[in-house]
Amino acid sequence: MSETALSINTLAGHLVDRMVADAAKLRIAVSKGERGETIIDAGKAARGGIDAGLRIAEICLGGLGTVELGPTGSNPKWPFEISVRATDPVIACLASQYAGWALSHGEGKGAFFALGSGPGRALARKEPLFNDLAYHDHASRATLVLESDRAPPPEVTDKVAAACGVSPENLAFIFAPTQSLAGGVQVVSRVLEVVLHKAHELKFPLERIIDGVAAAPLSPPHPDFIQAMGRTNDAIIYAGQAHLFVTGPADEAKALAEQLPSTTSRDHGQPFAEIFKKYKGDFYAIDPMLFSPAQAIVTAVETGETFRAGRIDNARLDACFS
Secondary structure, X not given: OOOOOOOHHHHHHHHHHXXXXXXXXXXXXXXXXXXXXXXXXXXXXXXXXXXXXXXXXXXXXXXXXXXXXXXXXXXXXXXXXXXXXXXXXXXXXXXXXXXXXXXXXXXXXXXXXXXEEOOHHHHHOOOHHHHHOOOOOOOOOEEEEEOOOOOOOXXXXXXXXXXXXXXXXXXXXXXXXXXXXXXXXXXHOOHHHHHHHXXXXXXXXXXXXXXXXXXXXXXXXXXXXXXXXXXXHHXXXXXXXXXXXXXXXXXXXXXXXXXXXXXXXXXXXXXXXXHHHHOOOOHHHOOHHHOOOOXXXXXXXXXXXXEEEEOOOHXXXXXXXX
């Protein structure tokens, strides 16, 4: 995709407009913030639901992805899965969906902190990751999705608007806590994003990844944040599957497939909530190689060879979800 081919913020903005129009049907609450920004509550005071989560996931992908819920044949106890595919997965997943923009304001009990994902990141380009992405977006509106139980304060809105180069009234924030159905769905929908991010961490040339699809089971919600977060991660780590299509030598595709699965991580084997507690809530102490699907498939499109690695662990998934 060329740098000026299209605007993911404009594409996602159209999806936001449709979400606002369907607010009653999706059981979400739409309001205006103090700066005139659009606020969409998809799972805190509003009920939200699975459909809202699917919509949010497609917005996270910058309008370049399709996210669907359907039956799976791989796990009889958890028979439904979320599948993701994306036009230009590098841009959709890394320039948009990846939750890499840390937003905060204040200190102490009332402090606000959330990780921002979505196409607004590609306007702000605040993260080191963008040094490796040639894509630049240009748009008059911006959208961010927050894994949070509240909307950002005006100070954060000002910061985001300035960084994105848009007026606050052209800015949209969508939030849903991980404990909600919508929040859980949009996190599991990152099953393709995590494999792209791991490929980048492994130094595989991103320009050689030309397409990708992935799927992971729909995780049941939990009222406790750590348990809810754990289940969404477990869905990917123990039962997620991803298939990448790459150019270049077959032996390099094979090496990529062997390194991608979560089974390569030293922390693989326990429910994520337990791993999180073991490291005293420090995400950065967890082995980053854990954040990937259970099974990876890589096809070298120029030779037609396909390579597989990793394994789905239904027994572990059942223990994590139950």
